[in-house]
Amino acid sequence: MTQPAGRVVCDITISADGYSAGLNQTEERPFGDDGGDGTGDRLHAWMFDTPDENRAEVDQLAAAEAFIMGRNMFGPVRGEWDRQWNGWWGAEPPFHAPVFVLTHHAREPQPMAGGTTYYFVTDGIESALAQARAAAGDGDVSIHGGATTINQYLAAGLIDELRLHIVPLTLGAGTRLFDGVPPLNLEQVKSRSTTLVTHLTYRVLP
Secondary structure: OOOOOOOOOEEEEEEEEOOOEEEOOOOOOOOOOOOOOOOOOOOHHHHOOOOOOOOOHHOOOOOOOEEEEHHHHHHHOOOOOOOOOOOOOOOOOOOOOOOEOOOOOOOOOOEEHHHEEEEEEOOOHHHHHHHHHHOOOOEEEEEEHHHHHHHHHOOOOOOOOOEEEEEEEEEEOHHHHOOOOOOOOEEEEEEEOOOEEHHHHHHHHE
8 A cells, every 4th residue: 555645743832831722721721821922922922923943834824735633723612512602812823724532522514715715623633633634635644732642642643844843931731742652762853943932853763
């Protein structure tokens, strides 16, 4: 069987102590106690306050042909889908590609403006990856987060390239990258620092 040409990559912004979100997340404060207003304004300031300095990395975030995210990243609705929540990104999300959302509760696909369609996957991370690979063709699949979802894929040995965006603050507690992940063998591919962030790219070795 021919292996797909595209890679499985992930991009995630973390604090210097490894957290992608703080404690006490709510719908009004989706990143919880994140050192700012709870919306990730400090964690993700590199994207919005200094986009020109980080243009290559910002563009890279949307370069995949299919995306996978956990339900917690998709939104605050828990349990059955008791309201028509369509993500944090408005009527025209920035993905412009299929997005596979991991959930325990079935839901019909949700087309959005601009080419994004959300597909809701109830049978696990490997099924979501198989569907995303099929949708991506020769393109990359991005495991978009959050950290808990990325940790599952790392633990299963399913990520080829890990792109970390490390910001100069600590949170002390919250949702942490690498929790529950066995030791990894990483090869540094590149690193670059700008005013608000250090970008690190690692190849995940067998």
